[in-house]
Amino acid sequence: MSLTPRVRAGTLRATDAGRAVDLFGWVHRRRDHGGLIFIDLRDRSGLVQVQFHPDRAEAFTQAGDLRLEFVAHVRGTVRRRPPGAENPTLPTGEIEVEAEALEILNRSRTPPFPVNERTEVDESLRLRYRYLDLRRMEMTRNLELRHRMVKAIRDFLDREGFLEIETPVLIRSTPEGARDYLVPSRVNLGRFYALPQSPQLYKQILMVAGYDRYFQIARCYRDEDLRADRQNEFTQLDLEMSFVTEDDVLDVTERCFAHVWQTVLGRPVAVPFRRVTHADALLRYGVDKPDLRYGLELVDLTPHLQSTGFQVFRQALAQGGAIRGLRVPAGSALGRKEIDGLTEVAKTAKAKGLAFWYREALEWRSPITKFFTAEELSGLEGATGARPGDLVLAVAAEPRVAAGAMGAIRKAVAERQGLIPPNAFEFAWITEFPMYARNEETGQIEPEHHPFTAPHPADLDLIETDPLRVRARSYDLVLNGIELASGSIRIHDPGLQQRIFAQLGWTKEEAARRFGFLLEAFEYGAPPHGGIAPGIDRAVMLAAGEETIRDVIAFPKNQQAQEPMTGAPATVDAAQLRELGLELRPRPERGA
């Protein structure tokens, strides 16, 4: 059979009736009636029903041999289906292809899991046979969605005057941040490249070079443990702009997302996005990446219970603690069991316990009501706005712990009470992150974002005196409680950059050794600049309504950072190691 231009199965419509077509695809399903055979032929675009009639004896006989996932070439004619035989649930349901000839291009073993159904299949099996998994329509849909989103991003940024520039994947290791993946250099024995955790330094250098609007769909690598929304290898939209302030970066970013959501998902998204300062987010939502699809704002009860006689609260307050509360509308329906469950959530978040009061018609009911004065209880009512039938929850602890615990409680309550609207997309900016955070283990002060983030101009004087209070010119984009992007206005003044390095405890020599090239570049006319880096995998995951980014990545790693289909990472030949000047030490324990 000679090959003619192929037609995609899922694209055929009633208007194609009478058309001679060549279809190439996989057997999605077969319905063999003995005297008549129907095959659903599937390709990337969808599927169409092919009918084999005994009148075409040769094709009909061959069709009897077809099995699921066989690869076939069908030549035939598109026909309207007989009245009453249409399938309204299928885009191609008005027509079918009457087969005139069939060519079985390849057979298939019985697949290890159903390709033609939506059933949940063990993920390790899916990854081992990823080529079959990717044939499933949900995965095809996800990868197509990803393509369209990335294309929409490129189109948008192109129109906005951005230039897409590639930066190296083999780069110099910089010890800060996440663990680097290292690549040994054969021609420079004993030396290593690192894979980029992000193109951060190169994009800043590009700004110095005058490429004032740069972007890249960049692969990034971080040797850290994997999660549902975290791979050791992932994709970022890396973006940097010169001569801008926060507002410019936020503006172009939110218009970019609005464009993608509109053109790809057909979902209008209002701009500008809501903005919440980091401090405010902790106070009102207990996290720095609040899910704004639901209310349930936290309330500061500290001022109302300042002199409470309740020992647990009293002690917490005496140690500089805070009391954060949450009104659960209609929470009186929650029983002891639910409260216990929430208490567990609070404890997992390091709180010692969870206080609760049921607001009844005339009074508060709780094991601890007796410890509070009428005045305090009315303060509680005023602060939370609790009405009869509601429940009030509270945690007293060091402010950070209280916020974190109540943030976890807020999320748990929303999930358990079904307060999260489906199909909602709530974007929000979190601004003014602190410049520094204390590393709990080492006690050292470390940059919250990265050491090139510009400090808030009003806080410059605090850098040396009270670094933890210095706000950064940084911002995160949050969508439905998931961090989508992170960025900042950068330092472009070599003097200030030195000062920040010094604050981190680096000597001039150390800073020069690590980032000398950047400091040097800044001495040749560095423009003010800033940028952001949205995670593509997460954006697609949320747009697709998936629970894990693995479902929007063609060949992801599992939680053990392995790729089950090819078996990476794998051992290598001794000869390869020798050539690289590497020698493996036996593992400390559990030999072999």
Place this chain on the structure above:
RNA sequence: GGCCCCGUGGUGUAGCUGGUCUAACACGCAGCCCUGUCAAGGCUGAGAUCGGCGGUUCGAAUCCGCUCGGGGUCGCCA
């Protein structure tokens, strides 16, 4: 590394307060019948000793311990 969840024919599940479980159901697979189905239908059949090891018991898929594999999460992720 800690905590939590899961592991039963090819797939998805049931069974799991120990005993006709000689492991059930659906899909898939094989054979036969069937000319308008679309999760096609009907009949017949093959296929798992219940992740592995050890223990408790007269008796273990069911209870206990260890272990392996997978997932979620905390730590980690400038």
